[in-house]
Amino acid sequence: MPKISEATVVEHREARRAALLDAARELLTEQPDQVPGLGRVAERAGLSRSAVYHYFRSRDDLLDAVIADAFPRWEQRIATAMHGCTEPRDKVLAFVAVNLGLVADGEHALAQTLAAAVPTEEMARRARAFHDSLLRPVREALDDLGVADADATVDLVNAVVLAAARRLESTGDLEAARRSVVDLLDPYLREQRPVQD
Template sequence: MPRISAPTVAEHRAAKHRALLDAARAILAEEPGTAPSLAAVAGRAGLARSSAYEYFRSSQNLLEALIQDVFPRWSARVTDAMTAAGAPAAQVLAYVDTNLELVAEGEHAVARALAAIAPGQQLDDSSRVMHEQLSHPLLDALRAMDLPDPATTAEMINAVVYSASSLIETGGDPMGIRTRAGELLEPFLRVHDKGR
């Protein structure tokens, strides 16, 4: 039996699985136009190529696993940041900032790369579910501020996020852009913050 690097076999396997997904994510961020081979992913993860086949049957199977991994992690990170922020106005700012932080970290590039090389129903479904999961806490925060049209306000906030994301992905200073986005939205949110 091979040596394991965790207290249990299950934890060892989970760590190797995570390492392969992280390696595939890193390769996709660096080379967005092509699907990473299992050999390249295993090499990046520091594993033998044969080890990758213990976890994924094929490159397509790896891409499917990445789709199932990328979108829920993005959604969880944003909603966790919003929950930790407290007041509704702070939650909206956390929504904007965390989305832009993920873009700066290359997560959006990975999602776009997946869309380019692995289009299909699973990707469409995962993307739709993620956007729905993100829209609910944003709308809840805006409703808690008693805004007259939370849905329209959410669309406008998302327009700021999309524009700022584009600026980051075309080489803009991520911290500066995140700061500007907050500065743009904060006065509006402060005016409508019931906890002020």
């Protein structure tokens, strides 16, 4: 029986799989224009190339696993921030802050790299569904504020966040990017009349 570094074989396998996913994410974030091969991922994780095949059949299989791991983490991060807010206005601003935080952490670049690396219809479908699920609580908050056309407004909020994200990627100044969006959106959000129960 090979030596394991965790308390159980299951925990050992989970730790090695997580190490491979972390290594793939790091490499994709560091060099977004270059999708790493399994050998590079294994080397970064401190494992042999042959060990990777115990967890992933191919590079595409590994990339699918990175996507499957990343999307729920991003969604949870946004949901947690918005859940802590009682006012709809604060929920929208929390969405802004978390999204820009994801950009600052390199997660947005990772998403773009994954979309380019796995340009399949399935990836496009999953990305659309994920994007819609991220925007759903913003749409609900805008509905609660009494915004007449919440669908159009959520698209505008998203466009402003994307513009701030591009600026953040070029300047590296998270606070300035966040402040620019808040300065633009907050007066509008304060003017809305919340729906009364």
